[in-house]
Amino acid sequence: MKPNLRAWLLSTSMSLLTGCSLTLPKTFTFQADVPENFTVTGTANYKPAPGETCIAPSGEAFTTGSLFFKPEQPKTAHQVEFKVPLTDDDHGCSMVLRGLKLMIEGQWGKRELDMSLASAGFSISDEPSAHLVANSTPPVRVFKRQCQWFFRTAGPKRFIRKILQCKALGANGEMAKPMIGGRLHRDQLADSTVKLVLSVAKEEEPAVGDNWVKFPQGWKRCMGEDLDDRDAFCLGNTTDFKNFKMPDGRDCTVYPNCTEQEQ
Incomplete structure (x- = not known):
């Protein structure tokens, strides 16, 4: 290969690499602090950028695109983390983030099916927000939510099953509102961190109130x-x-102690 041709190819390759690095989409970091036996996955939903029309291979226009996030390993024993792109060009057109849907999975038993799901979501607002001071550290938005297990019986043998619900916390720490997530401003998202902190209520409650009576x-x-x-x-x-019946097959008369003699 001639020296001039080799130099031209090297220069072209470096230019392509540099161009790719410059076009990497901006992201924000999503973190979730979760209780034991909990995990969080996310689906980022996108819409066409202003003035953009997205055309599918079939020739029809489409208005949504999605990216799924499932951390293979938690960052720590009780934290999951993934980066969410603010734009998406993988669908053949320019799209911008419109929302992040979260699925919270809690495992209440030893079997794979002994689990329940709750959801949350964050919408993206295009309204201008109070801008950060130049060269300041990107913000960290923290949303505190609490999950609670609700128990019920199912089937002719009345096996205990559990349902997960997660809600916002009120001013006094009580579970207050449905877990609707929150609203995030697009102009503050790049390089920022959105953190969801989940806790679990200490006491379980009946899923149907007039099915159970509470005793000491x-x-x-x-x-x-x-x-x-x-x-x-x-x-x-x-x-x-x-x-x-408890999930392990024990015949019981009182929940959660199983028998009235147990403490």
Whole structure:
């Protein structure tokens, strides 16, 4: 190969590499501090950039695109993290982030199916915000939420199953609002960090209030009409109860202690 041709190819390659590095999309970092046996995955949703029309191979216009984020390993034992691009050109057109949907998975038992899901979401606002001072550190937005387990019985043998709900915390620390996430300003997102801090309520609650009665030893399952009554509403009857099964197969009369003698 002639020296001039080799030099031209090297120069062209360096230019291409430099061009690629300059076109990398800006991102923000999403972090989630999670309780034990919890994880968070995310789906970033995109829309065509202003003035852009996105055309699918079929020739039809489309208005949405998505990127899925599932950390293979947590950053620590109780933290997940991934970077979310503010733009997406992988669909053949220029798109901008319009929102981030989160799925919170909590594992309540040993089996793979012993889990429940809750969701949250962050919308992206194009309204101008208070801009950062030049050369200042990008902001960290922290959203504190609390999850709670709700128990119920299922099936003819009345096995315990659990449902996960996550909500915002009120001023006094109580669970207040549905977990709707929050709103983020686009002009403050580049190189910033959005952090979701999740905790779990200490006490579980019945998924259906008029199915259980609380005693000092724990919760007892109302009888209803008979043992075959799967709905088994209490309907004022707080003296007749029936047993149920823990996920490990134990026959129990009180939740969560199983028997009234256990502490």
